Amino acid sequence: MEQAVVAAVKGIVGAEHVLEKYEDRYCYTYDASAVTAGKEGMPALVVYPGSAAEVSALLKLANEHRFPVIPRGAGSNVSGGSIPCAGALVMVLTRLNKIVAIDRKNMVAEVEAGVITADFQTEVEKLGLFYPPDPASKAFSTMGGNVAECAGGPRGAKYGVTRDYVLGLEVVLPTGEIIKTGARTMKCVAGYDLTRLMTGSEGTLGVVTKAIVKLLPLPEAKKTMLAIFDDVEKAAETVAQVFMAGVIPTTLELLDNIYIRNIEAAVNIGLPVEAEAVLLIEVDGDAAVLDKQVGIIARICREQGATEVKVAKDAKEADELWVARRSAFAAVSRVRPTIIGEDCTVPRDKIPEMVRTIRAIADKYNIIIAVLGHAGDGNLHATILTDERDKEEMARVEKAAEEIFAATLAVDGTLTGEHGIGLVKKKYLPLELGEGGMLAMRAIKKALDPNNILNPELV
């Protein structure tokens, strides 16, 4: 980047909000995915804008001088969606960290992009309100990042994903215009649904600077239970059965033996390490009906072959189970140092078949694949445990992943339920969208970002 441009950037955000040192920039060549840009993808600058106006000015400058801009929140995304290309400007939005308003009467809130999701949840819950999206990274991920990636989470079975709560956005378009999408109302059909277009656009169509989100009343109570199985397929079969019985659990998580053992090693709360699989199930709502729901679910679990069904007896026990679940993804890194988390999602009734397929693929390629899933919404995290230093094994991993994707699409599933496509799955996207779908997406990108400024490598 030319010195004059660097000076202009500093003029916009202030020199103290610009990182120029090599080591500092290097630490923005990765995100929480398994890919990294390394030295070849070094960003030219890392900047922390303090307002939408500064974001706009930076993007205008980028169009003028044609340098790529990579928006970034906490960099906790696992898609490779915030990895820069050489010479890019990485735009970290964490300074935009204000909760602008929590409107209790209308049950909406307005937040800046850099607000930490869990902090926001804590604030709304103080008022008896509820923001349901709960990505595993919520203690450090940002609201803007959640919107850009359309983050999901364990509560998706009942409450859906980030998209289902975004009413409107403030977005800076790639060419610098600041626009507002949607409205503060529950209904809005004015024009194209740009809110939905931007949500999950992975930083390619605009920079989200503010979000208006819908809130729900905080459920009065919840109950958490653990159903233990000696066979992972029995557990998988149980998932659809629970919904068919007319109960919609908040969460229905499937964890296989590899996960159970390693989470237990990490948090030590007495998980059944011999079990082949467990279902972690939570129901919430009116306290009066919870026991009935728990009863129905427990009965179905037993009918499907659960060896034991345990209900957490108090909030502490329930919390422990959740701490355990949240540490799952990282806990399995004890097995092998590199973990690659896929997030294929299939129709609920196809979960047993998909679990079977994943196991067969693991055997075929002689690699370890642990299975965890937000099974309640069909979202399976096939987790490949490997070692990035072993090139030969990594080649087998690649082939196995390809087979998992193909199998997912064959049962009407999708390549990603909540992580996004990013750099990680870019080359597989045409398999799902087809030629026409890709053309439509590229046309939208071209229309909004004629100079291909924003996260250009992703499209």
Added chain:
Amino acid sequence: MQWSELEKEVIRCIKCGACQSVCPVFRELKAESTVARGKINLIRAVIRGDVDAAGAGFEERMSWCLMCKACQESCPSGVKLDQLMLAARRKLAEDKGLPLLKRLIFRLGLKNRRLFDLGMSMGSVFQGLVLRPAPGGKGMLPRLPMGLDMRRLVSPVDARPFRSRVPAVVAVDNPRKTVAFFTGCMINYVYPQIGEAVVEVLKRNGVAVVIPADQHCCGTPVYVNGDVPTAVELARATVDTLADLEVDAVITACGSCGAALRKEYAALLADEPGYAAKVAALAAKTKDFAEFLAEVGLTAEMRGLAATATYHDSCHLARSQGVRRQPRQLIAGVPGLTFKELKAPARCCGAAGSFSLAHYDLSRSINDHKVDDIAASGADTVVTGCPMCMMHIRDGMNQRGVAGEVLHTAELLARAYKDEK
């Protein structure tokens, strides 16, 4: 040692970013390179050949760690960031040398006026850590070969060291227990009154105390700065002095000394022939003052204290040694005292030994959060189990104009035992 030897540990970091939510340094500096995930990736980059370990930028970032272990506690992959930091600093010290004292005093102290001013008020502290009395009472000599010429004489500290104030054996009638007291440098040279309080409280409760005269620095200050050979030497000396004593326990009253004796010596002396058993025996015998007292129980009645007290968890006492409950139990047990918990009692105060000398401004801004928390608690007395934390919190409260006393757990108890006002 090669950088590549660190790879096995380094690649276990899955870069999830969880450390961002707990790292006190990241909270201030905001740059990804200042959080555990970033530092680990910089080490990874050195291995990959993307970053030059000899560059000032790398060394500086490796120095931006308080060793508070908050990231380790929140890391579900169990990545041992402290071990990585130590290994990296050791490698840097081996490759580049470590003119520590020179660097601290001349480059940072004299260059930075605020720090220099502080240095004057903290002069005795610093000397205590790195200097020893010269023969004949003519001054102080560097305790360790840390960059200053070992023969260079510097001005003496005022305080009469603790170990010269007390007898080597403090006997009691019909002792319930007999313990050895490892004083550490801070207590010996800077805060002898903590040492006196420790002895006083133990004595009142029927515990006889042996204070071995030839004990030395535990080695933590040099260890965390990467000077492993010196740290090994100090660790060996400490083990030799304490391991064979016929006592019920070895008592420490400094979080860092305790962590060294109980946890760090095992790794530090792993390659020293004949030391494994002695290190294990010492580790098993060592107990923090508060932990020991809570375990044996207080037998002497207290006069009591009218105070509103809060407690700061020293990183090395709470996270390294797991001592959290016992000091609170002792404090809350003082008659007349009201105990108030801080919002974030276990957040690092920013002292971290020489960190606060090398990065004074940064350590101050980290400390500001602690001081705010203390002010909001309404407590008039801050209690902690680490002399270094005491010094830093005291300095912070003073600078921010927050009233209140900072005491060691032992000092609070000794006060509650005092017969008259």
